[in-house]
Amino acid sequence: MKVLIIGGGACGASAAARLRRLDDKAEILILEKTNEISIANCGLPYYCSDIIDNEEKMHVSSVQKFKNLLNIDIKMGAEVTEINRQEKTVTVNGKEILSYDKLVLAPGAKPFKPDIEGINNHKIHTVRTLKDGNAIKELIKTANIKNAVVIGGGFIGIEMAENFALLNGVNTTLIELSSHILPPVDKETAAFAQNEIRNHNVNLILSDGVKEFKQDEIVLNSGRKIPYDIAVLAIGVKPETSLAHACGLEIGKTGGIKVNANMLTSDKDIYAGGDSVEVEDFVSCEKVLIPLAGPANRQGRIIADNIAGLNSVYKKTLGSAVVKVFDLTIANAGNSEESLIKRGIAYWKTFTFGFSHANYYPGATRTMYKLLFSPDGDILGIQAAGYEGVEKRVDVIASAMRSKLKVWDLIDLELCYAPPYSSAKDPVNILGMHADNILKGLVKPAYFEDIKDALLVDVRSKEEFYNETIDGAVHIFTPELRTRYTELPKDKKVILFCNTGFQSYVASRILLQQGFNNVYSLTAGIELYKVLMKNKEFSKEIKQPV
Numbered sequence: 001m002k003v004l005i006i007g008g009g010a011c012g013a014s015a016a017a018r019l020r021r022l023d024d025k026a027e028i029l030i031l032e033k034t035n036e037i038s039i040a041n042c043g044l045p046y047y048c049s050d051i052i053d054n055e056e057k058m059h060v061s062s063v064q065k066f067k068n069l070l071n072i073d074i075k076m077g078a079e080v081t082e083i084n085r086q087e088k089t090v091t092v093n094g095k096e097i098l099s100y101d102k103l104v105l106a107p108g109a110k111p112f113k114p115d116i117e118g119i120n121n122h123k124i125h126t127v128r129t130l131k132d133g134n135a136i137k138e139l140i141k142t143a144n145i146k147n148a149v150v151i152g153g154g155f156i157g158i159e160m161a162e163n164f165a166l167l168n169g170v171n172t173t174l175i176e177l178s179s180h181i182l183p184p185v186d187k188e189t190a191a192f193a194q195n196e197i198r199n200h201n202v203n204l205i206l207s208d209g210v211k212e213f214k215q216d217e218i219v220l221n222s223g224r225k226i227p228y229d230i231a232v233l234a235i236g237v238k239p240e241t242s243l244a245h246a247c248g249l250e251i252g253k254t255g256g257i258k259v260n261a262n263m264l265t266s267d268k269d270i271y272a273g274g275d276s277v278e279v280e281d282f283v284s285c286e287k288v289l290i291p292l293a294g295p296a297n298r299q300g301r302i303i304a305d306n307i308a309g310l311n312s313v314y315k316k317t318l319g320s321a322v323v324k325v326f327d328l329t330i331a332n333a334g335n336s337e338e339s340l341i342k343r344g345i346a347y348w349k350t351f352t353f354g355f356s357h358a359n360y361y362p363g364a365t366r367t368m369y370k371l372l373f374s375p376d377g378d379i380l381g382i383q384a385a386g387y388e389g390v391e392k393r394v395d396v397i398a399s400a401m402r403s404k405l406k407v408w409d410l411i412d413l414e415l416c417y418a419p420p421y422s423s424a425k426d427p428v429n430i431l432g433m434h435a436d437n438i439l440k441g442l443v444k445p446a447y448f449e450d451i452k453d454a455l456l457v458d459v460r461s462k463e464e465f466y467n468e469t470i471d472g473a474v475h476i477f478t479p480e481l482r483t484r485y486t487e488l489p490k491d492k493k494v495i496l497f498c499n500t501g502f503q504s505y506v507a508s509r510i511l512l513q514q515g516f517n518n519v520y521s522l523t524a525g526i527e528l529y530k531v532l533m534k535n536k537e538f539s540k541e542i543k544q545p546v
Contacts, residue, residue: 001026003307004090004100006080006243008032009041010293011274012106013061014300015307020070022308028072031092033079036130037063042293044133045156048140049163058130083247085267102269102307105244105257106300109237109275109291118213124231127156139230140167149173149218149228151210153181155323157234158193162326165202172202173226175218177209177235182330184321185383186337188351188448188528189330189370191535192385196328198538206539237291239276252278254289261313262306263299271306273299282316282401283335283380284343290317320398322391329390333398334381337372347372347380350434350445351524353500354427356388358419366500368528369393371431377406377439382431389422396428407435434523442512443505446495446520448532454493454520459507470497470529478507485514497522497529 003019005012008030016028030037038061046052066072075092082091089099111126113119125136139145148164150157153176161174174181174197180190181197181204197204205220212219218226239256250266252258256278259265263273275291277299295317305312320333340347349372355364367386373379382397384390400410410432417424425433437443446454456473458465465475476484478498488494488511496504496511496519504521511519522529 001101001307002099003028003102003104004098005030005104005106006090007104007106007108007274008037008074009039009106009108009274010296011108011300011303012104013038013066014297015104015106015271015273015303016066016072016300017070018301018304019307020072022304022310024071026308029098030066030072030074031078031080031090031098032074032076034129034131035076037061037066037074037076039130041128044127044130045159045163047130047133048127048136048160049166050137051163051166055130055134058133080243083243083270085247085270088269100269102271104303104307105249105265105270105272105276106274106296107240107243107276109239111233112236112238113233114235116210116213118215119233121213121215121231123229124213124233126233127160128237136230136232143229145170145229147171147173147227147229149175149226149231150234151175151231152234152236153178153206154183154234154236155321157232158182158197158323158325160232160234161197161202162200162324165200165326173205173228174202175205175208175210175220175226177207179207181206182323184319184336185330185332186370188532189332189368189383189385191532192328192368193323193325193330194535195531195538196325200326204538237275239278239289239291241276244272244276252287254278254287256287256289261315262311263303263314264306271303273303279314280316281335282318284339284345285316286343288317288319290319292317292319292321294320315402318398318401320394322394327387328385329387330383330385331391331394332381332383333394334379334401335372336381336383337370340372340380345380346375348375348435348438348445349373349447349523350431350438351447351501351528352427352430352434353524353527354393354430355423356386357421358423361419363388366527367393367427368524368531369427369431371397371407371435373407373435373439375439377408377435379405379407379410393426393428397431407432407439411436437505443508444512444520446522448522448529450493450495450520451522454495455489457488457494457496457507458498459496459504460498464499468526468530470526473497478503478510481507481510485511485516488516488519490516490518493518493520495520495522498525500525500527 165172250258257272274296302312322331365387370383372381415426459478498504508521
């Protein structure tokens, strides 16, 4: 059996390696149009700033290793220019014709470059290949860079902005067209990242886009002008489907190659995977594009299984992701609230703060969690922002989602505990308890968008109240509610709040059992309120690079 694989990235390389382990006699050839094979693309931002200080560390594998260990041939600089499905051949570099029994399309994606005047300036770069990374490193080294601009606030954009900011003497600006960075998460979670970015002196510009690239400055839609010596476009990628389209394979509505659960295209002898294909979203079951390394690797393995005669299927995509934002970690899995609203999916939500480990053990830090769940208890999404153990808890909940556990099942997860690592009630357990209480009607959650038209009651101690509170709030300490509840109206929405939401939950239980039906507990309390207000105040400032 002769198998040709177009593309030597995560999906293509994984398909080749898995297939060799399953079939030692198969003839396997990878056709890679660049001169790079198995590059750690996700490490490129850190390579640009020399945090990863050696190019060899960026090579996950090599042509020699594929040949010597796996007996897999690789042709570098081999661009497939045509696929003849009837003859089952491909044309390489416009002249060489190769036949196949099975063909794997894993061409990946290409950076999106909008049609903006001046975009072909030599100072404007994308970050997709090792060649891109080396070009950026060379410009930094030789051009005395003072002003760096990153366009796009997704994962790569955030990482590039951080790594530019870590270079001595480089003033960094991050521009995002949307109202908040990190599209996979919601505005509350993004606020943590935005505060962190600004705290590290990155000039963050939201709700504005690029109108024109001039020689030494970038003109924004708002009219602002930003000086730059180097700019990085990080505004997303487009699936590479030109070959698939040209040979008549079916393309999905998302623009990605259409495949079934076995990663088979509309041709029974052609498989496709990685960033070039559309997949099914785990929560909504809609077709989506998820250009992430984890799914690409799994899809390559699944393709190899099916070529070798094993029935292997891809079980939808959760979109689990994590990003480092200076000292902060942001992680998520499943759908965001914005996505659920857009898709018309009914949901509940709750916010909590959980300690990274037992708070009496030194060094504990707080993590904010946002859990989205259905009225039936299905887990729809998780987001978190913190400093330690963030992705660990998101991974646990992502695993629970994959196993189709309900929110109340999170309560029963028996997770590792010792004071340096967690608490007897892990934050994951606490999230389950919060959601379960909401669904059972034991607490009515309130959110920050609800504050405006409600009576706010600070239920913390008098000392805490006088130290800081929310404007317009009255004060009744929780233990006093049992005798002072008559001071509160029953015909108006009352929102109780404390530091992080637990005491206000206790207070709401007191009032609900006194016959109050319009009493709510502010999820995540004043701690989340302060983060959101800090982000709001930051957003009012207009800073120009020097």
